Amino acid sequence: DAMVIQNPRYQVTQFGKPVTLSCSQTLNHNVMYWYQQKSSQAPKLLFHYYDKDFNNEADTPDNFQSRRPNTSFCFLDIRSPGLGDAAMYLCATSSDKSYEQYFGPGTRLTVT
Amino acid sequence: QQPVQSPQAVILREGEDAVINCSSSKALYSVHWYRQKHGEAPVFLMILLKGGEQKGHEKISASFNEKKQQSSLYLTASQLSYSGTYFCGTETNNNDMRFGAGTRLTVKP
Numbered sequence: 651d652a653m654v655i656q657n658p659r660y661q662v663t664q665f666g667k668p669v670t671l672s673c674s675q676t677l678n679h680n681v682m683y684w685y686q687q688k689s690s691q692a693p694k695l696l697f698h699y700y701d702k703d704f705n706n707e708a709d710t711p712d713n714f715q716s717r718r719p720n721t722s723f724c725f726l727d728i729r730s731p732g733l734g735d736a737a738m739y740l741c742a743t744s745s746d747k748s749y750e751q752y753f754g755p756g757t758r759l760t761v762t
Numbered sequence: 763q764q765p766v767q768s769p770q771a772v773i774l775r776e777g778e779d780a781v782i783n784c785s786s787s788k789a790l791y792s793v794h795w796y797r798q799k800h801g802e803a804p805v806f807l808m809i810l811l812k813g814g815e816q817k818g819h820e821k822i823s824a825s826f827n828e829k830k831q832q833s834s835l836y837l838t839a840s841q842l843s844y845s846g847t848y849f850c851g852t853e854t855n856n857n858d859m860r861f862g863a864g865t866r867l868t869v870k871p
Contacts, residue, residue, distance in 0.1 A: 683859070692764070692849055692861035693804065705857070740803060747857045748792045748811065753803035 653677070654754035656741050662760045663731050671726040671757045673741030681747060682724040684716060685740040687756075693740055699724060700747065728759075736761045763787060765852045767862035774840045774869045782835040782865045784850030793826050793833040794851035794859070797844075804849060807835070840869045 655674045663669040673682065681700050685693035697706045699718045713735070715727040728735055738758050742751040765786040772780050784793065792811050796804035810826035810833060822844075826833045833852075837844055847864045 692863050694861070695859050698857070698859075700857070707858070748809070748853055750806040750809055751794070751796075751804075751859075752806070755803050 654741060654743055654752050656739075656754040656757050658757060659755060660758050660760070662762060663728075664762055665733065666730045669728050669731055669759065671728075671739050671741075671759070673724045673726070673754055674722050675741075675743045675752075675754075676722070677743055677745070677752060678721060679743035679745050679752070680721075681744045681749075682718060683742040683744075683751065684714075684724070684726050685742065687738045687740055688736075696726070731759070731761045733761050735759065764860050765850055765862040767848075767850055767865050769865060770863070771866040772868070774867065776842060776869055776871055777839050778869075780837045780840060780867060782837075782848050782850075782867075783832065784834070784852070784862055785830070785832045786852050786860075788831065788852070788854050790826075790828070790831050790852050791855050792853045793824075794853075795824055795833075795835050796849045796851065796861075797846045798849065798864075799846040807848075837867070840867075842869050842871065845869045 657672050683698040684696045687693040696710045717725045738756045740756045741754040744751045768783045794809045795807040798804040812828050821838045823836045847866050849864050850862045
């Protein structure tokens with residue numbers, strides 16, 4: 651089935667140790683998004699790609715970076731995770747801007 | 763800027779109706795509605811584009827008042843499966859999705 655896949659589902663990292671989360675999609679969608687969702691809060695958009703064009707939200711910390719090597723894959727790099735970065739990270743895709751978004755199951759990041 | 767959702771929480775009995783509201787201080791291009799169950803990813807319900815349209819999806823429908831930058835989600839004859847947290851997401855012309863804080867809906871037998 652066409653879907654949005656995130657790996658790993660659970661990630662534990664140490665304070666300050668770089669970590670990479672991955673997202674892949676079989677929907678051939680142009681737009682890919684990364685959201686951060688903390689407990690009992692709304693998802694917060696970190697950045698999105700429209701094809702290869704990268705769009706960073708103004709309040710996304712520099713500690714967060716992203717790569718999209720091809721249409722199917724997108725990566726979220728956290729260069730020096732802090733305790734405050736512990737959250738669920740959601741990847742989503744849409745066929746175009748302002749279309750419905752399909753979310754992956756998320757990666758729950760724990761920082762020790 | 764995050765849209766404002768109300769109410770924060772609502773408890774219903776099966777078969778009852780509910781309305782969830784979402785408002786923004788910005789001129790909106792689109793409003794999205796998603797439902798998220800505990801421990802799961804958000805699931806798309808519907809999208810409304812500027813033009814003041816109203817959409818329906820089974821017993822769930824929504825409206826978008828472009829002049830007031832407000833949207834409402836209508837849940838009629840609620841079912842147990844409707845339980846979850848409902849988020850509205852708003853976009854301006856800059857494709858800058860912002861989700862509201864969410865409305866926790868609980869449907870009891």
